Amino acid sequence: MSIYELLTQFGDKYLAALLTTWKLTAISFTLAFVIGIVITIMRISPIKPIRFVGDLYVQIFRNIPGAALLIILVYAFPYLNFVWSYYACVLIATSLLPASFCSEYLMAGMNTIGAGQIEAARSIGMTFFQTIKNVVLPQALRSSVLPMTNLLVATMLTTALASQVPLKPTDLTGIVSYINTRTVGGVTAFMISAFLYCATAVIIGQIGSLIDRKVRILR
Amino acid sequence: MEQSQKTFEILEEAPVIELRDVNKYFGSLHVLQDINLSVKKGEVVVIIGPSGSGKSTLCRTINRLESIDSGEIIIDGVSMPDEGKKLAEIRSQVGMVFQSFNLFAHKTILDNVTIGPIDVLHKSRKEAQAEAMELLKRVGVESQASKVPAQLSGGQQQRVAIARSLAMHPKAILFDEPTSALDPEMIGEVLNVMTELAQDGMTMVVVTHEMNFARRVASRVIFMDGGKILEEGTPDEFFAHPKTQRAKDFLESIKRHES
Numbered sequence: 001m002s003i004y005e006l007l008t009q010f011g012d013k014y015l016a017a018l019l020t021t022w023k024l025t026a027i028s029f030t031l032a033f034v035i036g037i038v039i040t041i042m043r044i045s046p047i048k049p050i051r052f053v054g055d056l057y058v059q060i061f062r063n064i065p066g067a068a069l070l071i072i073l074v075y076a077f078p079y080l081n082f083v084w085s086y087y088a089c090v091l092i093a094t095s096l097l098p099a100s101f102c103s104e105y106l107m108a109g110m111n112t113i114g115a116g117q118i119e120a121a122r123s124i125g126m127t128f129f130q131t132i133k134n135v136v137l138p139q140a141l142r143s144s145v146l147p148m149t150n151l152l153v154a155t156m157l158t159t160a161l162a163s164q165v166p167l168k169p170t171d172l173t174g175i176v177s178y179i180n181t182r183t184v185g186g187v188t189a190f191m192i193s194a195f196l197y198c199a200t201a202v203i204i205g206q207i208g209s210l211i212d213r214k215v216r217i218l219r
Numbered sequence: 220m221e222q223s224q225k226t227f228e229i230l231e232e233a234p235v236i237e238l239r240d241v242n243k244y245f246g247s248l249h250v251l252q253d254i255n256l257s258v259k260k261g262e263v264v265v266i267i268g269p270s271g272s273g274k275s276t277l278c279r280t281i282n283r284l285e286s287i288d289s290g291e292i293i294i295d296g297v298s299m300p301d302e303g304k305k306l307a308e309i310r311s312q313v314g315m316v317f318q319s320f321n322l323f324a325h326k327t328i329l330d331n332v333t334i335g336p337i338d339v340l341h342k343s344r345k346e347a348q349a350e351a352m353e354l355l356k357r358v359g360v361e362s363q364a365s366k367v368p369a370q371l372s373g374g375q376q377q378r379v380a381i382a383r384s385l386a387m388h389p390k391a392i393l394f395d396e397p398t399s400a401l402d403p404e405m406i407g408e409v410l411n412v413m414t415e416l417a418q419d420g421m422t423m424v425v426v427t428h429e430m431n432f433a434r435r436v437a438s439r440v441i442f443m444d445g446g447k448i449l450e451e452g453t454p455d456e457f458f459a460h461p462k463t464q465r466a467k468d469f470l471e472s473i474k475r476h477e478s
Contacts, residue, residue, distance in 0.1 A: 046302075116321035119284050120380075124335040124387060125311020127304060134334055139325050217325045218369035 001185055006192060010179055017175035018196050024094060024159040024171060025200075029152050031095035036102025040140075041132060043103065044110070054103070061100040066161050069093045074165060086165040094162075098155045105147040109140035112219075142215040149208025153201045172196055233296060235260050235391045235422045236281060236313075241290030243280060250276050252446040254290070258391065263423045265433040265454075268443035269469055277443065278395045278426045282313045295390050311339050314384030314392035318399050320376040322368035322383070328355065329364040332383045340387065347386070354382040358412050374405025378412055391422035398429060430473060434458060442466045 007014070042054030061069075073089040084092070113136060121131040163174035170178055172193045179185040234257040243251040250273045258264050266274045279285045281292060283299055283306060292299045294313060300306050322331050332351035336342040342350075355361040358378035360371070368376055377397055384392050394413065398406040410432050417423060417436045427433065433440055433454055440457040442450040442465075449463050461467045 113324075114319070114321065116317055116319050117323055120315070120317065120321035120323070120383075122307070123282055123284060123310055123313070123315035124383070125307050125309075125339040126335075127307045130338055134338060135323055139323075142325060218367050219324055 001183060001188060003188055003192065006179070006185055006189060009183075010175070010185075013169070013175055013178070014172075014192060014196070016169035017172045017193070018200075020162070020167065020169050021156065021159055021172040021197075022200070024090065024162055025152070025156040027091055028094035028098065028159060029155045031091070032098035032102050032151070032155060033148075035095065035099035036106060037137070039099060039103040040106040040110075043107065044132075044136075046128060058100040058103050061096050062104070064097065066093055066097055066158050067164065069097065070161050070164060086167055090159070090162045090165060090167070094155060094158045097158060098151055101151055101154070102148070105144045105151065106137075106140045108147070109142075109144035110136060112143050113139045139217060142217050145208060145212040145215060149205060149212075152204050152208070156197065156200060156204070234258055234293075235262075235295055236424065237291075237293040238281070239291040239293070241280065241287050241292065243276065243285065243287050250446045251280065251287070254448060256441070256448065258422060258424060260422055261420045262438045263417045263421075263425065263436055264439050264441060265437035266424065266426045266441045266443060267428070267430070267433060267469075272443040273446040274426045274443045275395055278393050278424060281393055281424060282310050282315055284315070307339075311335070311387055312390045314387060314389035316377070316380050316384055316392060316394045316397045318396040320368070320373070320380045320400075322376055322379055324368055327365055327367055328360065328371070328379050331368070331379060332386050335383065335387050351382070351386055354385050355379070357385075358382045359408070372405060373401045374408045377401065377405075377409045381409075381412055381416070385416075391424065392416070394423065394425040394427065396426050396428070398427065430458070442469070444469070 001009075039054050039057050042050050043058070045051050045054070070089060070093045073084065073092055074086065077083070117135055117139075118131060121135045126134065159171060160173040162171040163177060167174060176185070176189045176193050179189045236256070236258040238254050238256040241251055241254040242249070254277060256264075256277075266277060268274045276285055280287055283292065283301075286301065294309050297309060299309050322328075323334070326334065329348060329351055332354060333344070333347040336347040336350065337344055352361060352364065355364055358381055360375050360378050360382070363371055363375060363379075368379070371379065381392075381397075397413070398409050401409060406429070410429060413423070413425070413432070414436050425432075425437075435454075437454045440450075440452060440454050441448055442457065442461070442463075444465050450457060450461065450466050457466070458470065461470055
């Protein structure tokens with residue numbers, strides 16, 4: 001089938017798939033971001049067991065393949081009486097994994113802050129959380145915009161995991177199998193999805209560098 | 220009458236900063252050895268000594284940026300705990316000015332000065348900003364209020380750091396080599412601000428290599444070497460008649476360097 005035929009026949013399905021991918025990406029990234037911040041604060045906590053748990057989280061979820069995690073969530077957890085919808089399983093997998101990378105980027109961003117600024121905050125009388133809130137996190141966030149942009153793109157690509165479970169409407173990768181089981185879309189069906197992924201990534205990249213230029217800290 | 224007079228005198232004499240038998244180790248290195256020091260209200264104590272003598276460590280120890288292994292640090296009659304909210308509270312009463320300024324890079328000059336009063340002292344933003352502008356005026360950088368630290372010269376940044384300390388209404392301010400990272404032409408402007416502070420009666424502990432500042436402004440000079448306080452006296456006494464050989468050598472080497 002030509003691109004034209006595919007688009008006329010499945011155009012609305014592609015659109016729905018694109019929206020599903022966007023939605024999964026947005027929710028996953030937001031969750032990953034929040035979890036990543038919490039994990040990072042744990043990793044710099046003055047209390048050792050809390051630091052350990054934070055580090056452990058990163059070591060575990062940075063090193064599990066997404067597909068493996070999804071299989072565990074979908075097939076193994078029901079035996080432990082945890083039964084979640086397919087949608088929830090995908091979201092858990094696509095949030096927990098990027099959260100570990102988010103934390104790594106924030107840690108790298110923190111390294112750009114001199115120890116002196118943290119001492120200055122403490123000498124003003126700020127507590128641990130006040131120092132994090134006023135000095136550490138704002139600077140770590142502002143200096144990690146570009147890595148976070150990459151993470152957002154990577155999160156979007158990770159949501160292709162959704163194609164492995166029956167979702168309605170399916171995502172950009174899932175739509176290809178949907179089409180190819182009904183007609184002979186061939187490689188062209190893939191290319192349309194690939195183009196939509198690419199276009200989204202380019203837009204994300206542009207917005208990312210725009211934000212980076214705005215918030216970059218003069219040193 | 221006599222009794223209350225006596226009580227009054229005792230209160231007056233109570234030191235703002237007191238260190239009792241403070242010891243600190245870096246691994247096996249004994250960097251502070253049985254330090255006893257008391258700084259009264261309005262005193263300007265200048266700590267001098269060769270590098271590695273422990274003078275910076277002593278300064279940082281006073282507000283517990285460095286932990287101690289034994290001894291006690293008492294700020295205005297209250298013993299400093301090792302950690303926690305109480306430590307943060309006492310720290311807020313002791314200002315600190317660092318060699319490398321350490322302004323918050325992502326905040327404007329004005330926000331650098333107001334963040335402490337707003338977040339730690341819970342003042343209103345309006346009140347904090349009005350006072351911050353007064354302080355910035357006092358140290359001569361009010362025209363830079365909306366810039367960020369990287370846009371200022373080192374001397375200007377250090378004066379902002381002093382204003383940031385003052386905004387907390389500290390009982391004393393610690394200066395840890397405040398002019399060592401500055402270009403020569405900027406040292407004067409920072410020392411001038413410090414001299415004015417001293418004249419206004421601020422209690423100060425200053426670690427510095429600026430001997431002229433020590434001569435002119437110090438009420439007391441402390442000479443340290445090898446983690447010990449070797450000498451303590453008025454600047455006149457110390458510079459004219461150092462008692463220990465170590466201090467004589469130190470002053471001699473500086474004189475040679477300065478001439």
